[in-house]
Amino acid sequence: MxxxxxxxxxxxxxxxxxxxxxxxxxxxxxxxxxxxxxxxxxxxxxxxxxxxxxxxxxxxxxxxxxxxxxxxxxxxxxxxxxxxxxxxxxxxxxxxxxxxxxxxxEDKIETIKEIILDGKKVKINQDTTSIKVASFGNKTEQTVEDILKKLPGIEVLNDGSIKAHGKKIKKLLVEGEDLLDINYKLLSKNLDSKVLDEVQIIDNFEDNPILKKLNNSDKVAINLKLKKGLKNVWFGNVTLGSGVLSENRWKESLNLGLLKKKIKLFYFGDYNNLGEKATDLITTNVLENNQFGNDRFEYKTKSLYSIANNEPQFFSKTQSIFNNAFLNSLSFTSKLKENLSLRGVVYLTYDKQKQNSFSETVFNIENNNPISYTENNFYNNRKTLASAELELKYYPNDKNYLTNLFIFKDNPNKTSDDLIFNSDNINQSSKSKNSSFYNHFNHTYELSSNKVINNYFYFGSDRVNEKTNIFSPLLNSFLDVNSDSNLLQTASNNILYSGIKTKLITKLKRLDITNSLQAEYNSELFNNKLISDNGFLSTDYNNHVKLNQFKVISDNSIRFNFSKTFDITGNISLQNINYNYNDIHKNIFLINPSIYLNIKKTKLGSFTLSYSENSTLPEINQLTNDYQLTDYRSFSRGVNYQTPLKNTIASFAYYIYIDDKRFSINTNLFYLKSKSILNTESIITNDFSFNSLQQTFGGESYNFNFSFTNYIRKLNISSRIETNNIWNSNPVNVNSNNFSMSKGYTNKIKYSATTYFKIPVNFDFGFSYNYNQIIFNDIKNTNITKDLFLNVNYKISKTLLAESNNSLYFIFSQKYSFNNLVLSYNPIDSKLSYRLVFNNILNEKEYIYTTLNNYTNFKSKIQLVQRYLLASVKYRF
Missing domain, CATH: 2.60.40.10 (Immunoglobulins)
Known part of the structure; x- marks a missing residue:
């Protein structure tokens, strides 16, 4: 042995x-x-x-x-x-x-404690915080997401994901039922806010009834309670909207809901060209290793050829994205028997985007010798994402719980870009086919009152095939082919995997112990080939990599509970990996330890201190021996495996949420030290860049975040201040024989406030300041942007509401102003309501922004959505 x-x-x-x-x-x-x-x-x-x-x-x-x-x-x-x-x-x-x-x-005479603050109702009962939404909205909210943004203890991030009490939620439930799993943005961005009565924040959430008995969870979920009268009947709304001034704009949507004891169902349909993207609502895959709960492994193939859309991130999507979006989704959950339930989701999303831009890129490699080029892009993209998922949950008795989740996705993508590079005309177009399926089977069995065993069997596949046509006189000249030739690059990345993980969770008075053993096999294939009209090119631009891995992993965790508020958790992961790619065979043993110290739910708040060491192995696209064309002017190649990649992470977090007083503090400090990384050696010319991976020492970074929310009762104002600071240093090698350190600093400060005056007029207002600095080879570059916003909502009468949204941006010497006006008419005792949206009243047509990254200064001019007036009518039933 x-x-x-x-x-x-x-x-x-x-x-x-x-x-x-x-x-x-x-x-x-x-x-x-x-x-x-x-x-x-x-x-x-x-x-x-x-x-x-x-x-x-x-x-x-x-x-x-x-x-x-x-x-x-x-x-x-x-x-x-x-x-x-x-x-x-x-x-x-x-x-x-x-x-x-x-x-x-016996029945208790005194029920849940209800805390009332100036008419704002918040109920707190053990791990559940219930918030009446009517007290926090101003009737301008259209979707559940709009409401959630205004509730204490809840934060909606820019990508639509939701945090509650400082943690990303695991589920967004409706009347206690999970309908959309990780794709809850389909619900939060489409469900009508008018049907919502109450929002519940559930701490220590666990949906597995066997694991729930051990009470080990630190997950958070949100449950939506709908208004009375919506059960056992069909409800929903139909919206029709059309542009009536200047730009041709439209929005059509249909929402349907049915809540019964044995079935809950939601249908969302939407078609609009107002800038939102339908495919952004879908989460691509999940990789989750939960020490004291269920795991989930869904592997995704790596990116191949890239055509940049230069899509701006600074403004809202309705101001700067030119896109036709289509969404069609149906979700349901049904109790087939008392102990057997079925959940299903089917959706089809489609985006057709056109994005034009002009940009200038400057490589500040040497003080008096920068390399620069310009691009004039005419970008077109058609992206479709269709999926079906089914989940069975079976609870035959109080000792067994079984679930099976199957997911299938189909994601074809077609992209083209006609651009002018300096003075050369270049055409590139790409067609990709991507399909994937995942299956997760879990069986949880209660061995005794303090011992639970979970068996998790999983398998899946993800495949992408891509064909890219490039016409570039510069590229033809470099590759020594006819100047009028078209180049074709075919590329594919396929992964197939399966595994089983057995986990024993034991609760012994003050100890929580988890021991797991996992075996996994995955096979991955990566190919790319570059050919011209006349046949094959040099093999210097072809790759064939096959990576097979067999992993045996043992994760062992122990948590000692000093008290209900104080615990310490240690974890060690032992991994034995048979790592074979091409003709290279390695047997690798990795040890990844971590330790966590938690002080939670005290009067002073909660504290977390953690330290971990992580060793990983290169991914398949990092193991290519020859160059691959990654865009029309960039070549990249990988490296042979040497030693594991290593980093060290330390973090400190403090948070306190007092929802009934709308008071919160959330701060964390994150430190990352990279001991061994795959770094890039770059050679940049006026026309091309060549990037080769090399294993080197790494850099380090510090990330400090702080946010403070407070409600000033005398002024009836809720305000929030937040800041994010990042310091980093990374080794960079560009047009040199050696690596040099690039140092960066980013500072973001934001203040926002909302008033709750008992008069017809109320305000949302604030400002943000963004500072970015890069120092490389004694060259210092700085970028500063600022913005202000003021939203005014005025209750003209019981049925008429006006909302004015105003933003002012300062980017270098440029100033941009956006002013939108919304008029809402809601007749009393009528199922019909009406809206007028006047977008970009001042008709700003373009803006210029700059980003910094190591030695690169990127400046882009983007077209903006021109002024339009959208009239819509909504019928609720």
Missing amino acids: NKTEKIFSIILFFMFSFSFSQEIIIKGKVTDNQNRGIESASVLILDNNDETIAYSFSDEKGYYNLNFDKKGISGMVTLKVSSLDHTPKEIKINQESAILKDVVL
């Missing part, structure tokens, strides 16, 4: 040695004083020191089942049963092999 086999034998013995001990079984039924079963009652077994030794919940009919190890526990134990709206009860019982104990709970 070799050393590796001995290590895994010891781990296997350690994993399963907990399972053999004498057990006590306690079961019964929890009822109220009218003999009705109480669902989700908390049932605990306490020892003589009031330490929890077993934990469970009652099922839908009130039945519970507990078992625990008798070893080390003497005398009588305490059965403690509690439930919302009922008085808790404690019962002393003797230890016997099997105990049947029914419990009757």
